[in-house]
Amino acid sequence: MEKKIKLTINGKEVSARPDMTILEVAKENGIDIPTLCYIPDLSPIGACRLCVVEVEGSRTLVGSCHTPVAEGMVIQTHSPKVIATRRVLVELMLASHPDACLVCDKANICELRRIAADLEVGLPRFRARKHYYPVEDEHPRMVRDMSKCVQCWRCVIACKGESGTPLFGTAYRGFDSKVIYGFDQPLGSQACDDCDACVEICPSGAIRKVRKAGEERANKALFIKG
Amino acid sequence: MAGKGVITPPRDRADLVERLKETQRRYGHVPEEAIAELAESLAIPVHEVYGVASFYSFLSLKPLGRNVIRVCKSLPCYLKSAEVIMKAVEKELGIVPGETTADGRFSFELINCIGLCDHAPAMLINHDAHVDLTPQKIKQILKSYE
Amino acid sequence: MPQPRVVLKNCDVIDPKRIDSYLENGGFKALAKARREMTPEQITGEIKDSGLRGRGGAGFPCGIKWEGARTASGDAKYVICNADEGEVGTFKDRYILEKDPFTLIEGILIAGHAIGAKQGYIYLRVEYHYLLDHLQNALNQVKQKGYLNGFSLEIREGAGAYICGEESALMDSIEGKRGEARYRPPFPTTSGLWGKPTIINNVETLMNIPPIIMNGADWFSQMGTERSKGTKVFSVSGDVDKPGVYEMVLGSPLRELVEELAMAKNIKLVQIGGATGRILPGDKLDTPLAFEAMLGAGAVTVYDQSRDVIDIIHRTMEFLVEESCGKCTPCRQGTEVMVEVLAKFHRSEGSLRELRNLEALSSAMMLSSLCGLGQAAPNAVMDSLQYFRDEYEKRVAK
Ligand SMILES: Cc1cc2nc3c(=O)[nH]c(=O)nc-3n(C[C@H](O)[C@H](O)[C@H](O)COP(=O)(O)O)c2cc1C
Ligand code: SF4
Numbered sequence: 001m002e003k004k005i006k007l008t009i010n011g012k013e014v015s016a017r018p019d020m021t022i023l024e025v026a027k028e029n030g031i032d033i034p035t036l037c038y039i040p041d042l043s044p045i046g047a048c049r050l051c052v053v054e055v056e057g058s059r060t061l062v063g064s065c066h067t068p069v070a071e072g073m074v075i076q077t078h079s080p081k082v083i084a085t086r087r088v089l090v091e092l093m094l095a096s097h098p099d100a101c102l103v104c105d106k107a108n109i110c111e112l113r114r115i116a117a118d119l120e121v122g123l124p125r126f127r128a129r130k131h132y133y134p135v136e137d138e139h140p141r142m143v144r145d146m147s148k149c150v151q152c153w154r155c156v157i158a159c160k161g162e163s164g165t166p167l168f169g170t171a172y173r174g175f176d177s178k179v180i181y182g183f184d185q186p187l188g189s190q191a192c193d194d195c196d197a198c199v200e201i202c203p204s205g206a207i208r209k210v211r212k213a214g215e216e217r218a219n220k221a222l223f224i225k226g
Numbered sequence: 227m228a229g230k231g232v233i234t235p236p237r238d239r240a241d242l243v244e245r246l247k248e249t250q251r252r253y254g255h256v257p258e259e260a261i262a263e264l265a266e267s268l269a270i271p272v273h274e275v276y277g278v279a280s281f282y283s284f285l286s287l288k289p290l291g292r293n294v295i296r297v298c299k300s301l302p303c304y305l306k307s308a309e310v311i312m313k314a315v316e317k318e319l320g321i322v323p324g325e326t327t328a329d330g331r332f333s334f335e336l337i338n339c340i341g342l343c344d345h346a347p348a349m350l351i352n353h354d355a356h357v358d359l360t361p362q363k364i365k366q367i368l369k370s371y372e
Numbered sequence: 373m374p375q376p377r378v379v380l381k382n383c384d385v386i387d388p389k390r391i392d393s394y395l396e397n398g399g400f401k402a403l404a405k406a407r408r409e410m411t412p413e414q415i416t417g418e419i420k421d422s423g424l425r426g427r428g429g430a431g432f433p434c435g436i437k438w439e440g441a442r443t444a445s446g447d448a449k450y451v452i453c454n455a456d457e458g459e460v461g462t463f464k465d466r467y468i469l470e471k472d473p474f475t476l477i478e479g480i481l482i483a484g485h486a487i488g489a490k491q492g493y494i495y496l497r498v499e500y501h502y503l504l505d506h507l508q509n510a511l512n513q514v515k516q517k518g519y520l521n522g523f524s525l526e527i528r529e530g531a532g533a534y535i536c537g538e539e540s541a542l543m544d545s546i547e548g549k550r551g552e553a554r555y556r557p558p559f560p561t562t563s564g565l566w567g568k569p570t571i572i573n574n575v576e577t578l579m580n581i582p583p584i585i586m587n588g589a590d591w592f593s594q595m596g597t598e599r600s601k602g603t604k605v606f607s608v609s610g611d612v613d614k615p616g617v618y619e620m621v622l623g624s625p626l627r628e629l630v631e632e633l634a635m636a637k638n639i640k641l642v643q644i645g646g647a648t649g650r651i652l653p654g655d656k657l658d659t660p661l662a663f664e665a666m667l668g669a670g671a672v673t674v675y676d677q678s679r680d681v682i683d684i685i686h687r688t689m690e691f692l693v694e695e696s697c698g699k700c701t702p703c704r705q706g707t708e709v710m711v712e713v714l715a716k717f718h719r720s721e722g723s724l725r726e727l728r729n730l731e732a733l734s735s736a737m738m739l740s741s742l743c744g745l746g747q748a749a750p751n752a753v754m755d756s757l758q759y760f761r762d763e764y765e766k767r768v769a770k
């Protein structure tokens with residue numbers, strides 16, 4: 001049997017396999033850490049930083065989705081410092097997000113809004129330039145609106161593409177970074193088959209299904225404080 | 227750009243940045259055809275190559291002039307009146323940063339610290355360092371680039 | 373007090389174009405000693421005992437890093453010399469590469485022997501392209517004389533990105549990718565270049581290796597303070613009469629560097645460590661230059677009384693927003709928000725509410741950014757708020 005290690009999460013001693021991440025151990029123990037860029041079973045990206053937790057002895061917070069547990073680790077997943085940081089992160093994502101929730105097709109199932117609501121984030125304290133990219137609507141089943149992208153890169157790692165060529169990549173750098181298709185061109189009508197992996201996985205309204213007139217929305221409307 | 231096969235084929239993925247720089251040197255920018263060619267020879271998606279080409283500031287997706295002037299705008303140069311140098315270049319060439327002269331002789335860009343702050347204000351033209359600049363020197367320096 | 377020359381001892385003494393000139397000055401004796409008389413374990417032990425800490429900015433103990441890579445298991449291991457020198461106001465590595473490339477190469481070869489690496493890279497920023505032939509010439513001569521001894525050393529050039537000086541982004545860049553930071557662990561010493569054990573050291577750090585091997589750890593650790601041993605090479609720029617490169621024993625007062633050596637007058641503030649560095653007001657010049665206080669890579673930019681603090685901080689942030697790799701939320705978004713807020717203060721349109729928000733933002737960036745760029749990006753803002761808050765308050769919109 002594999003050797004187990006002991007660590008402390010939120011004051012409670014737990015045991016874990018040494019190859020687990022903090023996030024996995026937390027989950028196993030019923031502790032819910034918010035994540036955005038993380039997709040179970042794929043290698044972590046570490047980009048969104050929402051999953052950060054406090055680890056005793058560490059100068060900074062650490063990303064729980066990619067940090068393995070270690071013997072004797074003392075972890076706080078919801079300390080005031082952690083919560084305050086996560087709130088700022090969500091506010092930073094919203095800071096350059098278009099104020100278009102009212103007319104967004106994904107509003108009712110948007111993970112970004114759910115995370116914001118969970119963290120009791122209302123109107124963001126920060127404002128930043130917005131990105132204006134044309135909506136890409138040539139594809140028969142999906143629409144891409146990169147103005148709404150929060151750069152979690154989930155679609156980049158989730159899409160395996162036909163013949164093993166992923167559809168999306170990252171381009172430019174810094175605040176101008178963008179998830180692109182091809183030579184940063186609009187997603188054409190033939191771009192891919194209809195696996196929908198990216199549509200389902202996109203946490204914002206940046207990639208969504210084409211909604212046919214009269215078709216019902218997937219979920220009940222979600223109410224947001226704020 | 228002339229057809230396929232004009233870029234030295236990359237040995238492996240690690241060679242990509244070097245080949246992109248070679249493309250830049252030869253054609254003054256990294257054209258889509260070159261990106262497609264590099265992607266094909268490495269068997270990686272074009273967005274991968276495009277992503278690399280768009281990341282580095284010495285690679286350009288848009289055509290640049292034969293000579294690229296990069297005047298340093300970071301603080302140590304700014305303290306030594308880099309803005310006067312920028313104005314001098316503007317006046318000499320009739321273009322502002324981000325532009326290329328109509329005859330394609332010069333592109334003018336601003337750049338972050340190039341490690342010549344002990345001789346500020348400084349600039350690079352192509353890969354040549356020009357230091358301790360004065361507006362008077364600019365005219366002379368520019369003359370030596372065809 | 374005359375300052376000893378350890379790192380710069382050969383500069384302007386040897387002819388950097390001729391290896392014979394280096395050999396006449398004791399060159400490659402340390403390498404011979406390391407290869408013939410010392411085991412890898414003894415070498416890493418000596419470096420550990422010397423107390424040498426990294427000169428590239430983070431100040432990580434060099435010997436501990438080497439020890440990690442030496443004991444890591446792997447069929448291939450790599451040594452990387454970080455010559456990306458992108459921090460604003462830093463040019464000491466350029467000076468060293470120009471004047472003494474041989475000691476650097478000797479240091480790299482000793483590092484290779486110490487960790488069991490057969491291959492090394494010098495990652496040179498493309499802005500220093502004019503040094504490429506010079507460096508290659510030195511390398512060729514070392515090869516001709518047979519000192520490589522089976523070690524393969526290659527120069528790799530960047531393509532314009534400050535973030536590629538960050539160790540994980542640098543490795544991605546060598547691998548032919550976008551220079552984006554990786555999360556750690558795993559650390560490079562166990563999983564670095566192409567996933568193999570790798571040590572990455574700054575130019576100046578490696579310059580210290582041959583003298584430590586020759587003269588011993590005790591000789592080295594006599595210099596400096598409790599936690600900062602040896603000397604440091606500073607790049608001094610800005611409002612000084614004598615900008616340039618100065619080597620000083622660690623722990624020397626900042627005042628000696630900026631006032632006595634570089635001849636600054638009327639100092640309003642000093643920026644130490646470039647854009648990601650710290651800010652000290654003119655009345656704190658007795659601060660020691662050491663890791664205990666602040667150091668970074670040793671960029672020292674002096675601003676006199678005529679300068680506007682908000683302008684300085686705004687420009688500092690403009691650098692960072694342009695150079696952020698863009699991978700993680702706090703840095704990509706946070707630096708942009710900061711630039712926009714600072715621009716408002718610059719136009720005298722700031723608000724007190726924004727100042728408070730700036731503090732919350734700084735804290736989140738420091739705590740959650742993926743790499744050192746985002747973690748250190750708020751430094752200048754926070755320091756200036758501590759020492760020059762009144763200048764911000766004066767710029768609040770009426
Ligand atoms: C944004 C950023 C830029 C950096 N740039 C450099 C650089 O140009 N040169 C350098 O030696 N280290 C740089 N570093 C530090 C490296 O990540 C790394 O710590 C260093 O190369 C290790 O070598 P040392 O221990 O010998 O200092 C940078 C770090 C960060 C976060
Ligand atoms: S398009 Fe959606 S899934 Fe892709 S990076 Fe943007 S927000 Fe994430």
Ligand code: SF4
Nearest residue numbers: 697699700703743746
């Ligand atoms: S902190 Fe900045 S530079 Fe570092 S990974 Fe995040 S976005 Fe990139």
Ligand code: FES
Nearest residue numbers: 037048049051065
């Ligand atoms: S979920 Fe861990 S960094 Fe995004």
Ligand code: FES
Nearest residue numbers: 298303339342343
């Ligand atoms: S600031 Fe211009 S060269 Fe450093």
